[in-house]
Amino acid sequence: MPGERSIELLGPGDVLIPPSPDDSDSVPSGVCWEALGAAHLAVLKRELLNVPEVAAPMMMSIASRLNQRAHRASVQAAIAGLHPIERRLEFLLWHLADRWGRRGPGGVTLRIKLTQRTLAALAGTERSTICRSLIELEEKQVIARLPGKQVQLLAEPPGERLIDLALERISAA
Numbered sequence: 144m145p146g147e148r149s150i151e152l153l154g155p156g157d158v159l160i161p162p163s164p165d166d167s168d169s170v171p172s173g174v175c176w177e178a179l180g181a182a183h184l185a186v187l188k189r190e191l192l193n194v195p196e197v198a199a200p201m202m203m204s205i206a207s208r209l210n211q212r213a214h215r216a217s218v219q220a221a222i223a224g225l226h227p228i229e230r231r232l233e234f235l236l237w238h239l240a241d242r243w244g245r246r247g248p249g250g251v252t253l254r255i256k257l258t259q260r261t262l263a264a265l266a267g268t269e270r271s272t273i274c275r276s277l278i279e280l281e282e283k284q285v286i287a288r289l290p291g292k293q294v295q296l297l298a299e300p301p302g303e304r305l306i307d308l309a310l311e312r313i314s315a316a
Contacts, residue, residue: 150264151216152255154242158208159184179256215242223267225308230301232276233285235266237300249287249295256292 153159162174192198218238225231236253244251259277263270280286287295 150261151212151219152239152243152261152265153212156208157212158205179261219265223265228266228268228272229276229279230308231266231268232262232273233280234301235262236286236294236296239265240296240300244296250297252289252295253293257294258292 159176187201191201215238219235222231222234222238225234239255239257240251240253243253243255245254259270259273262277263273266273277286277288281288285296285298287297289295
């Protein structure tokens with residue numbers, strides 16, 4: 144069911160910080176991580192913070208990466224509110240293409256395997272809705288589904304600004 148879980152796709156350079164248990168949360172939640180492919184992790188030791196020539200640049204780099212991750216998460220949250228679902232899915236695919244896409248002669252191919260379950264969780268909807276939306280986008284020649292659960296974006300990125308769509312949605316409410 145939508146809303147029961149939220150997922151975030153992470154890639155090279157992303158920073159993970161294990162959550163600290165906090166009994167004061169009004170809404171209890173849990174965290175689990177799942178690797179969809181080969182993953183490489185670097186564990187940073189606290190002792191590095193005691194080396195000034197390492198600590199300052201390292202903390203700046205980590206802060207920058209956390210800021211980028213927060214920005215991607217806020218864009219994904221804004222996309223999750225778009226309607227109709229086909230527009231939401233198209234924006235989501237372009238958002239993912241910014242990070243995992245490769246431009247080729249036929250369009251932009253997402254170089255990650257996207258199951259309908261994963262797309263549904265990212266879009267905040269049901270898998271069956273994603274299935275219908277993928278078929279519709281394919282019929283409109285916006286996307287092509289490729290072997291290995293990959294997607295190719297055939298059209299140009301949506302020209303609309305996400306912020307304009309969000310404001311339009313709020314003013315209509």
